[in-house]
Amino acid sequence: xxxxxxxxxxxxxxxxxxxxxxxxxxxxxxxxxxxxxxxxxxxxxxxxxxxxxxxxxxxxxxxxxxxxxxxxxxxxxxxxxxxxxxxxxxxxxxxxxxxxxxxxxxxxxxxxxxxxxxxxxxxxxxxxxxxxxxxxxxxxxxxxxxxxxxxxxxxxxxxxxxxxxxxxxxxxxxxxxxxxxxxxxxxxxx
Amino acid sequence: xxxxxxxxxxxxxxxxxxxxxxxxxxxxxxxxxxxxxxxxxxxxxxxxxxxxxxxxxxxxxxxxxxxxxxxxxxxxxxxxxxxxxxxxxxxxxxxxxxxxxxxxxxxxxxxxxxxxxxxxxxxxxxxxxxxxxxxxxxxxxxxxxxxxxxxxxxxxxxxxxxxxxxxxxxxxxxxxxxxxxxxxxxxxxxxxxxxxxxxxxxxxxxxxxxxxxxxxxxxxxxxxxxxxxxxxxxxxxxxxxxxxxxxxxxxxxxxxxxxxxxxxxxxxxxxxxxxxxxxxxxxxxxxxxxxxxxxxxxxxxxxxxxxxxxxxxxxxxxxxxxxxxxxxxxxxxxxxxxxxxxxxxxxxxxxxxxxxxxxxxxxxxxxxxxxxxxxxxxxxxxxxxxxxxxxxxxxxxxxxxxxxxxxxxxxxxxxxxxxxxxxxxxxxxxxxxxxxxxxxxxxxxxxxxxxxxxxxxxxxxxxxxxxxxxxxxxxxxxxxxxxxxxxxxxxxxxxxxxxxxxxxxxxxxxxxxxxxxxxxxxxxxxxxxxxxxxxxxxxxxxxxxxxxxxxxxxxxxxxxxxxxxxxxxxxxxxxxxxxxxxxxxxxxxxxxxxxxxxxxxxxxxxxxxxxxxxxxxxxxxxxxxxxxxxxxxxxxxxxxxxxx
Numbered sequence: 001x002x003x004x005x006x007x008x009x010x011x012x013x014x015x016x017x018x019x020x021x022x023x024x025x026x027x028x029x030x031x032x033x034x035x036x037x038x039x040x041x042x043x044x045x046x047x048x049x050x051x052x053x054x055x056x057x058x059x060x061x062x063x064x065x066x067x068x069x070x071x072x073x074x075x076x077x078x079x080x081x082x083x084x085x086x087x088x089x090x091x092x093x094x095x096x097x098x099x100x101x102x103x104x105x106x107x108x109x110x111x112x113x114x115x116x117x118x119x120x121x122x123x124x125x126x127x128x129x130x131x132x133x134x135x136x137x138x139x140x141x142x143x144x145x146x147x148x149x150x151x152x153x154x155x156x157x158x159x160x161x162x163x164x165x166x167x168x169x170x171x172x173x174x175x176x177x178x179x180x181x182x183x184x185x186x187x188x189x190x
Numbered sequence: 191x192x193x194x195x196x197x198x199x200x201x202x203x204x205x206x207x208x209x210x211x212x213x214x215x216x217x218x219x220x221x222x223x224x225x226x227x228x229x230x231x232x233x234x235x236x237x238x239x240x241x242x243x244x245x246x247x248x249x250x251x252x253x254x255x256x257x258x259x260x261x262x263x264x265x266x267x268x269x270x271x272x273x274x275x276x277x278x279x280x281x282x283x284x285x286x287x288x289x290x291x292x293x294x295x296x297x298x299x300x301x302x303x304x305x306x307x308x309x310x311x312x313x314x315x316x317x318x319x320x321x322x323x324x325x326x327x328x329x330x331x332x333x334x335x336x337x338x339x340x341x342x343x344x345x346x347x348x349x350x351x352x353x354x355x356x357x358x359x360x361x362x363x364x365x366x367x368x369x370x371x372x373x374x375x376x377x378x379x380x381x382x383x384x385x386x387x388x389x390x391x392x393x394x395x396x397x398x399x400x401x402x403x404x405x406x407x408x409x410x411x412x413x414x415x416x417x418x419x420x421x422x423x424x425x426x427x428x429x430x431x432x433x434x435x436x437x438x439x440x441x442x443x444x445x446x447x448x449x450x451x452x453x454x455x456x457x458x459x460x461x462x463x464x465x466x467x468x469x470x471x472x473x474x475x476x477x478x479x480x481x482x483x484x485x486x487x488x489x490x491x492x493x494x495x496x497x498x499x500x501x502x503x504x505x506x507x508x509x510x511x512x513x514x515x516x517x518x519x520x521x522x523x524x525x526x527x528x529x530x531x532x533x534x535x536x537x538x539x540x541x542x543x544x545x546x547x548x549x550x551x552x553x554x555x556x557x558x559x560x561x562x563x564x565x566x567x568x569x570x571x572x573x574x575x576x577x578x579x580x581x582x583x584x585x586x587x588x589x590x591x592x593x594x595x596x597x598x599x600x601x602x603x604x605x606x607x608x609x610x611x612x613x614x615x616x617x618x619x620x621x622x623x624x625x626x627x628x629x630x631x632x633x634x635x636x637x638x639x640x641x642x643x644x645x646x647x648x649x650x651x652x653x654x655x656x657x658x659x660x661x662x663x664x665x666x667x668x669x670x671x672x673x674x675x676x677x678x679x680x681x682x683x684x685x686x687x688x689x690x691x692x693x694x695x696x697x698x699x700x701x702x703x704x705x706x707x708x709x710x711x712x713x714x715x716x717x718x719x720x721x722x723x724x725x726x727x728x729x730x731x732x733x734x735x736x737x738x739x740x741x742x743x744x745x746x747x748x749x750x751x752x753x754x755x756x757x758x759x760x761x762x763x764x765x766x767x768x769x770x771x772x773x774x775x776x777x778x779x780x781x782x783x784x785x786x787x788x789x790x791x792x793x794x795x796x797x798x799x800x801x802x803x804x805x806x807x808x809x810x811x812x813x814x815x816x817x818x819x820x821x822x823x824x825x826x827x828x829x830x831x832x833x834x
Contacts, residue, residue, distance in 0.1 A: 030438030034232075037445040040453070041236045045243030047268040054267060090254075090261040092593025162684055 009080045021079055056190055057178075065113075066172045071105035077134075077145065078103050079116060082176050101163060101174055102127065102134070114147045115161040122181040125160065134160065134174065157184045201692040226290040226395050228441035229374075229448050233283040234389060236452070241378060248328070250370035255330035256481040260589065260599065263478050264471040274456030274475030275601070277588060279324050282448060284496055291610035292535060295547050304399045310392040312527045317385045322494065323798075324377035330370065332578050335482030336491035339365060340375075347513040366485075410684065427546045431519035472586075480581035480593060481600045490574035492565065501553035502561035523550070584609055587829050605813070611821020616816055618798065619643070622687075626823070630678030637673050639687040640795070643822055647770020649724040656720065657683055658701045662692050674692075690793050696763065703747070711745045719746050725771030728821065735767075753786075775819035779810070 065080050083099040102114040114123045114134075123138035134143040139155040147160030164175035178189040199205040247266065247342045249258040262269035291311050294300040298307035327338040341357045346352040361368025457463075459473030471478070482488070493501050504515040526546070533539040565571045581603060588602040595601050603609045615625060615633060622640040626632030633642055645651045664686030665675050674687060685691040708716050722742040729735075735755040743754055743766065753761040764787045768774045777784065780799040783792040799808040800814055810818070820826060 022421045026439050030442040033442035033446050037442070037449040038235065038239075040449050041272075041279075044268045044271050044275065045239055048266045049243055049246055051266045051269070079660070087593065090257040090265070090594050091596055093596060130361065130502050158348070 012057060015110075029047060060174050060175060060177055060188070061164065063176050065101060065174050066103055066169050068105070068109070068111070068167060068170050068172055070077050071103055071111060071172070073105050073108060074179060075105060075130075076129065077112075077114070079127065082174075084176070099176065099178070100124070101176070102160075103174075104173065111165045111167060111172050112146065112154070113163040113165045113172075115179065117161070117178065119155040119158045119161060119181055119183075121178065158186065161186055225398060225440055225579050226286065226293065229444040230283065230286050231389060231393065231431070233279055233286060233448050234385065234447040236279045236283045237276060237283060237448070238382070238386075240272055240279065243272055244276055245378060248374070250328070250329070250374045251367045251428065252370065253596070254369050255397065256478075257594050257599050259329055259331075259478055260586070260594070263475065264469060264586075270475035271469045271474075271542040273478075275452050277476035278452045279448075280318075280325060281494070282320060282452060282497075284315070284318045286448075287311065287318055288496075290549065292529070292551065295543055298534075298583075300531050300543075301530060301534045301540065302398070303402060307392060307395045307399055308531055309396065309528050310388055312524065314385060314388050316524055317381060317388060319496065321377060321381045322383065322496070324373045324381060326368065326494065327373045328377060329476075329478065330482060330484050332488040332581070333479050335365070335492050337493055337731070339487075340491065342514045343371075344512070347510070347516060378822065420610060435597055443641055478582070479578055480603070481598065483558060483603070488574065488578055490571050492561075494519075495558065498561050499557040502557040581609060588827065591827055591829065598751040605817070606826065607817040607820035608826040610814070610817045611826075614810070614818045615821070618810065619818075622684075622794070624672065624681060627679070627682075628679065632680075634676075634678060637687075638676065639689070640793075641685065641688075642681070642683045646822055647724060647727045649720050652720045652724055656700055656704065656706070656716075660672055660684060661700045662686050662697045664692075688793060690791065692772035694791070699747075707746055715742070715745060718742055723766065723769060726766065726768050727774075729768045729771055731768065731771070731773040762789075762791075770823070771826070772816070772819050772823060775822060776812075778816050779815045779818060780812075 009180040021118040061084065063082055065082065066078070071078060080101050080103050082099045082101055083095050084098045086096045086098050100116045102116055104112045104114075105134045106112050110117055118138065118141060119127050120136065120141055121138055123136050125134040125136045125143065127133075127139075128135045128142075132145060133150060134147070136142075136146075136156070142150040142152055143156070143160050147162060149156055151161055161177075161179045163177060166173040166175070180187045180189055195205060223776060239287040244262065247258055247262050247269075249255060259273070262273055264270075266272075268369070274382065291308075294304075294308055294311065322400060323338075326334045328334070342356055342365075345359060346357040348780040349356060357363060359372070360366075360371075361372045369602040416430065437568045457474050459755060463474050492498065500515065500589055503519070504512060507515050534543055571775060584606065585599050585603050588606060591600065602801070612633065615623075620633055620635050624633065624635050624638050625644045626634050626642060627644055662685045663684070665680050667673060667676075668675050674682065676682075681687075685694070685697055686748075693698065713721075719742050725739075740755055740757060744757060748754065748766065749758045751761060752758060752766045754766040764778070765774075778787045780802070781797040782788050782795040783790070783797060788795075798807065798810040799805070801807050802812070
């Protein structure tokens with residue numbers, strides 16, 4: 001929108017006599033003011049849009065997964081669902097499955113816990129009973145009972161992710177974590 | 191850079207068009223009138239930006255709409271400001287367009303050749319109202335929900351098609367998920383797009399009209415300049431007017447003013463300093479009331495300020511005549527405004543338009559004032575507002591303690607004894623029972639015919655029960671209506687209002703034998719008996735009583751009629767085991783005629799859940815009875831305050 005400022009301006013010069021610099025100043029001032037006004041909602045919007053970056057997942061919580069007696073010493077791995085309170089933005093869902101873990105009792109009071117998520121692309125691996133190994137259904141990567149990669153040039157960039165286990169008397173507690181897929185290092189997803 | 195701009199300009203003509211206008215010298219009507227469209231354009235841009243970002247969080251369903259707004263308001267960084275800006279800028283937008291239309295009328299610039307420019311402004315005003323009304327529901331709060339409920343039901347006033355239109359508006363036979371999805375699609379999609387197109391058209395056409403004005407002025411000035419000194423002066427003035435100097439500073443200042451206004455309104459709650467114990471979301475930005483309870487209509491639902499006048503106007507019509515204020519008058523008003531430029535062709539037309547507009551404006555202001563005044567002195571309205579505010583505070587307390595379940599935030603209130611207790615008591619108990627302190631504060635029955643349940647089974651309550659003066663006290667009855675002449679403080683507290691119990695064994699005992707029994711047992715044992723009985727309210731079901739406890743009660747001959755922890759297997763009065771405990775209260779509310787309670791002596795109290803095996807036959811669910819019992823016992827979640 002434009003209007004005759006010069007005609008209404010009393011502070012300097014007569015009508016139509018303003019130097020070009022004043023026009024430039026006015027233009028710059030208008031630009032700065034307008035930009036500042038419009039930037040306010042944009043900035044507030046972007047700050048709130050970036051809010052997910054401030055939010056942390058529930059990684060690293062210790063969960064009770066099984067009783068020691070339920071696992072046979074030297075027996076096959078048992079796929080165990082991880083039941084936790086799940087927070088989804090504003091909702092809190094009490095006691096829901098949020099993932100799964102393969103549990104295998106390796107010694108009297110030792111349990112190996114492996115994330116079921118394949119480190120390659122994030123599919124859930126299956127346990128192949130006949131060959132005693134884990135197979136990823138997506139790209140056929142295979143892992144031995146300890147989660148080590150079986151192929152020399154495996155699709156998976158690293159072995160299956162082992163989770164921290166704490167055997168407390170008869171109870172098996174596991175520190176449930178997720179790790180970023182695709183990288184050679186175990187980088188926790190937070 | 192220049193080459194790129196040239197490339198763009200060659201293909202679009204955007205830049206050279208701007209150049210053309212500058213050279214042609216586009217003047218305006220008075221400068222201040224030119225600021226309006228800029229401010230409107232800016233405010234709309236603010237709405238588009240804030241609306242988009244809100245959309246990235248908003249979840250339109252009956253169980254998530256309010257909940258996602260709660261998340262924005264309390265959990266998202268800057269979320270309250272985002273909501274506040276969108277809410278207040280919407281109101282500012284309507285105010286700007288309304289004032290713009292008024293200034294066009296009063297300054298006469300709505301006349302030829304600006305009929306369409308003006309018409310577009312009028313339609314934009316209507317479209318802004320459509321945006322505000324659809325946006326109002328999206329918060330899915332008590333106020334937005336019930337306002338929209340009333341508004342959509344107005345469609346039934348329309349003959350033949352009303353019912354179908356209602357279903358189309360709300361997306362089914364009643365309000366729910368599809369109402370929200372529809373309203374969001376209309377609000378963020380259709381109405382916003384239409385408004386944007388109208389706004390662009392308006393700005394283009396307004397420029398065109400201004401350009402025409404300039405040519406006319408310039409030509410007439412040139413003609414005048416050949417006619418002497420006076421003419422030359424006129425010509426100089428017209429030339430000055432036609433000379434282009436940009437008023438971008440003025441426009442930018444208008445945008446800054448709009449933004450400042452919106453920010454001040456958003457932060458209004460913080461002006462008096464930060465309220466103690468409140469979160470920023472509580473007092474900053476747009477208010478977030480409690481989620482809507484479809485079973486509990488919000489009596490204080492009022493439209494926002496721009497519709498209060500119409501709301502009050504509609505009060506003067508009843509029944510089928512409501513169609514006049516709701517559809518006929520607003521429709522005629524829009525048509526009237528659109529017709530104004532054409533009316534103005536007639537000699538007295540402009541004057542008529544101005545007078546009519548002024549009269550309308552004064553009328554709207556007056557009606558708004560009447561409505562606000564009436565609400566302010568309406569105690570029922572104020573009580574509804576206070577109750578809704580209480581619910582809003584409570585639901586947020588519960589959310590902070592428990593999180594929001596998948597059934598939505600409302601489920602927290604539905605499961606909360608503090609919120610549901612008073613409602614259930616009012617619906618089911620208040621016809622006979624008071625629940626009020628001695629000073630009359632609390633809930634008072636119209637005609638109390640059963641004990642006051644305030645502090646039921648507490649030591650204080652029991653002390654009154656064993657007082658010969660108080661157990662059967664009642665104010666005198668009105669000889670004509672046979673009703674007790676109660677005042678808030680002078681009322682029966684125990685059996686005074688009952689029909690049978692007042693002549694029953696308990697009253698006989700307290701008024702008669704009790705004095706002797708107290709003497710026999712020892713006066714110092716009497717308060718101990720009361721304490722022991724009051725302690726039963728805290729006893730867990732199945733927990734055994736010690737011999738001492740039994741003796742404390744038994745010494746006062748209570749076992750003659752009452753059962754207590756195995757004593758007296760054939761009682762004629764209610765069991766005292768766990769007297770006043772949750773389990774005992776749930777039992778007596780479920781079935782007071784059970785042998786464990788009043789048996790055949792039960793006077794009038796209904797059984798609220800007599801058949802646990804078929805819950806659908808009962809008046810109240812077990813959960814409702816539990817909440818009632820918890821509320822009577824004063825057991826509910828309370829957040830810790832800072833002083834604790």
